Amino acid sequence: xxxxxxxxxxxxxxxxxxxxxxxxxxxxxxxxxxxxxxxxxxxxxxxxxxxxxxxxxxxxxxxxxxxxxxxxxxxxxxxxxxxxxxxxxxxxxxxxxxxxxxxxxxxxxxxxxxxxxxxxxxxxxxxxxxxxxxxxxxxxxxxxxxxxxxxxxxxxxxxxxxxxxxxxxxxxxxxxxxxxxxxxxxxxxx
Amino acid sequence: xxxxxxxxxxxxxxxxxxxxxxxxxxxxxxxxxxxxxxxxxxxxxxxxxxxxxxxxxxxxxxxxxxxxxxxxxxxxxxxxxxxxxxxxxxxxxxxxxxxxxxxxxxxxxxxxxxxxxxxxxxxxxxxxxxxxxxxxxxxxxxxxxxxxxxxxxxxxxxxxxxxxxxxxxxxxxxxxxxxxxxxxxxxxxx
Amino acid sequence: xxxxxxxxxxxxxxxxxxxxxxxxxxxxxxxxxxxxxxxxxxxxxxxxxxxxxxxxxxxxxxxxxxxxxxxxxxxxxxxxxxxxxxxxxxxxxxxxxxxxxxxxxxxxxxxxxxxxxxxxxxxxxxxxxxxxxxxxxxxxxxxxxxxxxxxxxxxxxxxxxxxxxxxxxxxxxxxxxxxxxxxxxxxxxx
Amino acid sequence: xxxxxxxxxxxxxxxxxxxxxxxxxxxxxxxxxxxxxxxxxxxxxxxxxxxxxxxxxxxxxxxxxxxxxxxxxxxxxxxxxxxxxxxxxxxxxxxxxxxxxxxxxxxxxxxxxxxxxxxxxxxxxxxxxxxxxxxxxxxxxxxxxxxxxxxxxxxxxxxxxxxxxxxxxxxxxxxxxxxxxxxxxxxxxx
Numbered sequence: 001x002x003x004x005x006x007x008x009x010x011x012x013x014x015x016x017x018x019x020x021x022x023x024x025x026x027x028x029x030x031x032x033x034x035x036x037x038x039x040x041x042x043x044x045x046x047x048x049x050x051x052x053x054x055x056x057x058x059x060x061x062x063x064x065x066x067x068x069x070x071x072x073x074x075x076x077x078x079x080x081x082x083x084x085x086x087x088x089x090x091x092x093x094x095x096x097x098x099x100x101x102x103x104x105x106x107x108x109x110x111x112x113x114x115x116x117x118x119x120x121x122x123x124x125x126x127x128x129x130x131x132x133x134x135x136x137x138x139x140x141x142x143x144x145x146x147x148x149x150x151x152x153x154x155x156x157x158x159x160x161x162x163x164x165x166x167x168x169x170x171x172x173x174x175x176x177x178x179x180x181x182x183x184x185x186x187x188x189x190x
Numbered sequence: 191x192x193x194x195x196x197x198x199x200x201x202x203x204x205x206x207x208x209x210x211x212x213x214x215x216x217x218x219x220x221x222x223x224x225x226x227x228x229x230x231x232x233x234x235x236x237x238x239x240x241x242x243x244x245x246x247x248x249x250x251x252x253x254x255x256x257x258x259x260x261x262x263x264x265x266x267x268x269x270x271x272x273x274x275x276x277x278x279x280x281x282x283x284x285x286x287x288x289x290x291x292x293x294x295x296x297x298x299x300x301x302x303x304x305x306x307x308x309x310x311x312x313x314x315x316x317x318x319x320x321x322x323x324x325x326x327x328x329x330x331x332x333x334x335x336x337x338x339x340x341x342x343x344x345x346x347x348x349x350x351x352x353x354x355x356x357x358x359x360x361x362x363x364x365x366x367x368x369x370x371x372x373x374x375x376x377x378x379x380x
Numbered sequence: 381x382x383x384x385x386x387x388x389x390x391x392x393x394x395x396x397x398x399x400x401x402x403x404x405x406x407x408x409x410x411x412x413x414x415x416x417x418x419x420x421x422x423x424x425x426x427x428x429x430x431x432x433x434x435x436x437x438x439x440x441x442x443x444x445x446x447x448x449x450x451x452x453x454x455x456x457x458x459x460x461x462x463x464x465x466x467x468x469x470x471x472x473x474x475x476x477x478x479x480x481x482x483x484x485x486x487x488x489x490x491x492x493x494x495x496x497x498x499x500x501x502x503x504x505x506x507x508x509x510x511x512x513x514x515x516x517x518x519x520x521x522x523x524x525x526x527x528x529x530x531x532x533x534x535x536x537x538x539x540x541x542x543x544x545x546x547x548x549x550x551x552x553x554x555x556x557x558x559x560x561x562x563x564x565x566x567x568x569x570x
Numbered sequence: 571x572x573x574x575x576x577x578x579x580x581x582x583x584x585x586x587x588x589x590x591x592x593x594x595x596x597x598x599x600x601x602x603x604x605x606x607x608x609x610x611x612x613x614x615x616x617x618x619x620x621x622x623x624x625x626x627x628x629x630x631x632x633x634x635x636x637x638x639x640x641x642x643x644x645x646x647x648x649x650x651x652x653x654x655x656x657x658x659x660x661x662x663x664x665x666x667x668x669x670x671x672x673x674x675x676x677x678x679x680x681x682x683x684x685x686x687x688x689x690x691x692x693x694x695x696x697x698x699x700x701x702x703x704x705x706x707x708x709x710x711x712x713x714x715x716x717x718x719x720x721x722x723x724x725x726x727x728x729x730x731x732x733x734x735x736x737x738x739x740x741x742x743x744x745x746x747x748x749x750x751x752x753x754x755x756x757x758x759x760x
Contacts, residue, residue, distance in 0.1 A: 046659075046666050051621060064340050081662045089616075089654040096616045096753045149339035150254050157347025183666045236469075236476050241431060274469040279426075282461045286426050286563045373476045444720050529719035530634050537727025 010138035013038075013131070014121035016075065017107045020087055022094050024102035028073060030137055037070050037159045038133040039152075042077040042106075042119065045085055045093040047127045049187035053146050054128030055097065061152065062101045069160060074103035077119040077127060079190055082112040115190060126189030132156070135164040145186040200328035203228075203321070204311035206265065207297045210277055212284050214292035218263060220327055227260050227349045228323040229342075232267040232296075232309065235275055235283040237317045239377035243336050244318030245287065251342065252291045259350060264293035267309040267317060269380055272302040305380060316379030322346070325354040335376040390518035393418075393511070394501035396455065397487045400467055402474050404482035408453060410517055417450050417539045418513040419532075422457040422486075422499065425465055425473040427507045429567035433526050434508030435477065441532065442481045449540060454483035457499040457507060459570055462492040495570060506569030512536070515544035525566040580708035583608075583701070584691035586645065587677045590657055592664050594672035598643060600707055607640050607729045608703040609722075612647040612676075612689065615655055615663040617697045619757035623716050624698030625667065631722065632671045640726060644673035647689040647697060649760055652682040685760060696759030702726070705734040715756040 013030055021027050030038060041058040043050035055074075062072040078085045087105060094103060106116035122131065125144040132141035132155050141155050182188065203220055211217050220228060231248040233240035245264075252262040268275045277295060284293060296306035312321065315334040322331035322345050331345050372379065393410055401407050410418060421438040423430035435454075442452040458465045467485060474483060486496035502511065505524040512521035512535050521535050562569065583600055591597050600608060611628040613620035625644075632642040648655045657675060664673060676686035692701065695714040702711035702725050711725050752759065 045616075046662050048667055060338070060340055064338065065344075084654070084656075084659040084662050086654075089659065092616050092651045092654050096758070097618055148250070148254065148343075150250055150343040153338075153340040153343025153345075154255075154347035154350075155343075157344035157349075158351050159347075160344075161348050161351030188666070235426075236472050238477050271472045274464070274466075274472050276464075279464040279469065282426050282464050286568070287428050378476070440718070440720055444718065445724075528630070528634065528723075530630055530723040533718075533720040533723025533725075534635075534727035534730075535723075537724035537729075538731050539727075540724075541728050541731030 010134070010140055013040075013133045013137050013139045014118065016073075016104055017117040017121070018075075018104040019107040020105045022091060022103045022105075023100060028071075028102055028104065030133060033071050033133075034137055035135050035164045036068070037135060037156055038131075039070060039072045039156070040075060040131040040133060041072065042075040042124060042127055042129045042131070044076065044078055044080075044127045044188060045090060046081060047183060047188040049146065049183065049185060050128040051097075054130070054187070055099070057130075057147075057149065057152070058101065059099065060149065061156075065156065070156060072101040074099065074101055075106055075118060076103060077106040077116055077124065077129075078112065079115045079119060079126075080188070086112070124190075126187050128187050132159060134159045135162060144189070200324070200330055203230075203323045203327050203329045204308065206263075206294055207307040207311070208265075208294040209297040210295040212281060212293045212295075213290060218261075218292055218294065220323065223261050223323075224327055225325050225354045226258070227325060227346055228321075229260060229262045229346070230265060230321040230323060231262065232265040232314060232317055232319045232321070234266065234268055234270075234317045234378060235280060236271060237373055237378040239336070239373065239375060240318040241287075244320070244377070245289070247320075247337075247339065247342070248291065249289065250339065251346075255346065260346060262291040264289065264291055265296055265308060266293060267296040267306055267314065267319075268302065269305045269309060269316075270378070276302070314380075316377050318377050322349060324349045325352060334379070390514070390520055393420075393513045393517050393519045394498065396453075396484055397497040397501070398455075398484040399487040400485045402471060402483045402485075403480060408451075408482055408484065410513065413451050413513075414517055415515050415544045416448070417515060417536055418511075419450060419452045419536070420455060420511040420513060421452065422455040422504060422507055422509045422511070424456065424458055424460075424507045424568060425470060426461060427563060427568040429526070429563065429565060430508040431477075434510070434567070435479070437510075437527075437529065437532070438481065439479065440529065441536075445536065450536060452481040454479065454481055455486055455498060456483060457486040457496055457504065457509075458492065459495045459499060459506075460568070466492070504570075506567050508567050512539060514539045515542060524569070580704070580710055583610075583703045583707050583709045584688065586643075586674055587687040587691070588645075588674040589677040590675045592661060592673045592675075593670060598641075598672055598674065600703065603641050603703075604707055605705050605734045606638070607705060607726055608701075609640060609642045609726070610645060610701040610703060611642065612645040612694060612697055612699045612701070614646065614648055614650075614697045614758060615660060616651060617753055617758040619716065619753065619755060620698040621667075624700070624757070625669070627700075627717075627719065627722070628671065629669065630719065631726075635726065639730060642671040644669065644671055645676055645688060646673060647676040647686055647694065647699075648682065649685045649689060649696075650758070656682070694760075696757050698757050702729060704729045705732060714759070 015030055018027060039061055041054060043054055058072060058074060076090050106118045108116050129144045130147055131139060134140050140159055205220055208217060229251055231244060233244055248262060248264060266280050296308045298306050319334045320337055321329060324330050330349055395410055398407060419441055421434060423434055438452060438454060456470050486498045488496050509524045510527055511519060514520050520539055585600055588597060609631055611624060613624055628642060628644060646660050676688045678686050699714045700717055701709060704710045710729055
């Protein structure tokens with residue numbers, strides 16, 4: 001991310017690196033979603049802040065906006081307790097919580113351990129993390145922990161108003177605000 | 191409001207007609223707010239849906255957005271029980287609920303009775319009603335009852351992205367959804 | 381209130397002193413309610429902590445328990461802004477919030493000003509205050525501010541289990557916890 | 571459960587049948603808890619109604635009442651998706667949700683499959699289920715789905731008021747109210 005003076009240029013969103021998908025017949029790529037605003041919601045199924053706050057918010061976004069213009073994507077970014085958060089557990093979770101939007105599984109280089117690839121590429125600090133990607137594939141919002149519906153809605157409204165094809169500025173800078181390596185009411189940090 | 195085909199042109203927002211103001215040294219006019227997005231929140235102090243849902247939402251909007259770009263205005267539109275919802279009662283309410291945004295008092299032609307002037311000019315159906323007015327003074331959202339933070343945030347984001355000076359279309363049509371002349375969980379209707 | 385060792389004897393509940401009633405054809409007296417557990421909920425219509433927390437709790441209690449065994453009584457104890465919280469305003473509030481339980485109006489010696497009589501007799505610190513009175517007319521719980529449904533339910537269950545006629549001990553001591561003379565999230569203090 | 575006229579006699583609570591425990595050095599038995607009121611909360615870690623409503627309620631009960639008088643016990647009664655709800659997953663869940671009360675794991679006769687033993691002995695219909703057991707070891711409340719804090723608190727208050735040693739009646743009859751074999755907002759049924 002290059003800075004010059006007060007102007008911060010948005011970072012191109014790294015492509016998703018996944019080992020599988022739920023709720024979609026075909027794997028999704030950010031490349032194929034150019035022209036839409038992408039809401040990328042990353043979570044873990046045993047992260048209380050995700051289950052109680054982040055996931056319900058992602059569901060609201062999925063329900064309120066037109067999928068032809070706003071693509072809501074979940075990403076299971078497991079960075080701890082890997083053995084009990086595999087695909088089989090995720091499938092049960094998604095089934096029981098009635099989640100309908102496409103959910104990718106973040107990939108590991110080898111065996112599931114440590115921080116998975118997409119999470120690393122985005123330099124995420126933990127779960128839940130919400131990332132907004134504009135029509136041209138640039139990261140415009142990157143938030144670890146909770147974020148209000150007003151702010152998310154506002155950002156989606158601003159990004160949808162942009163023309164595809166023109167380069168944008170950052171609507172709101174990422175605000176790293178976690179420092180502990182555990183779960184609290186806000187989420188689970190690395 | 192003129193219609194041609196599927197295109198509905200937005201209505202110019204009628205100027206506020208008030209008999210007094212709280213939380214501002216000078217009376218506000220929509221004319222003087224051109225260039226800003228205006229969030230007009232109308233309420234009554236004894237309307238449960240206003241006190242429990244509408245007012246807290248107006249406060250969140252006031253706290254989250256830059257007042258130089260988004261003007262949050264309350265309007266006390268008393269259409270029933272006039273004798274117990276005068277300025278003195280409103281002042282106590284505003285003081286106890288710690289409201290900080292400017293609040294106008296909708297005006298009557300003579301003695302306080304019936305539906306007040308601004309409420310009539312906007313053809314509002316009851317309280318709470320949220321009206322979004324764009325930078326050029328056109329009504330772009332007009333909602334009686336509750337509306338989600340996601341939708342309000344989205345609409346503000348979309349309207350802020352517009353240039354002042356260019357005419358807009360309706361972001362979302364008003365959806366009249368009240369039919370009873372009383373208060374329920376959603377609000378109080380005329 | 382006499383103390384001996386660790387034993388605190390409960391205080392006899394002072395009789396209600398009222399200037400009027402809503403939701404009951406006949407004025408209520410504690411004397412006539414002997415044999416029932418009485419839940420006395422005091423409030424003011426412009427106290428945010430009452431409207432948002434205390435009153436809804438009183439409604440839940442009224443809905444869940446048998447009125448033949450548990451008498452829920454509201455008491456409008458206005459100690460500030462008297463001119464805008466008269467009987468007419470209370471009637472509108474009770475109507476709009478759909479309150480069904482009997483509500484008394486605390487009485488003043490002369491003109492409405494200062495702390496009203498019942499509130500003074502109970503040495504209440506503000507609103508909301510919840511008072512539980514046992515079958516024999518003794519105060520067993522006296523709480524300014526919020527109190528959890530679990531604790532209220534528990535106390536009612538314990539008091540109902542007692543025989544009328546036998547003298548009780550204090551289930552939970554009053555815990556004065558307010559020090560400022562204004563309204564906050566918890567309530568309004570004198 | 572014997573009935574005679576309108577009198578329903580409470581059923582002796584079947585002993586817990588467990589294959590392991592968390593948050594306690596020694597396995598718990600109901601027999602050893604005679605003299606206390608026991609709050610038995612059964613759940614599954616992927617049951618939304620448990621995670622969002624039942625578990626938080628159990629935590630509140632655990633925090634508000636004296637453990638010397640009220641024993642709160644969790645019981646993981648897995649009747650579906652057994653392969654992803656083993657002890658290792660439960661341990662992660664309990665760690666991340668910061669649960670502190672003792673939690674038993676309901677036992678199977680052989681391999682984990684179908685409805686586990688304690689759940690069968692109590693004829694539970696699904697999760698969450700709350701069971702209140704009196705000082706003498708009798709079931710006094712048995713509720714599948716949600717139950718209000720007022721009612722739970724009330725029941726605990728009533729049961730604590732009873733003498734150990736005397737036989738009780740049912741405070742509230744079990745009200746079977748589930749009919750579908752899946753999870754909804756209330757819970758997961760068999």
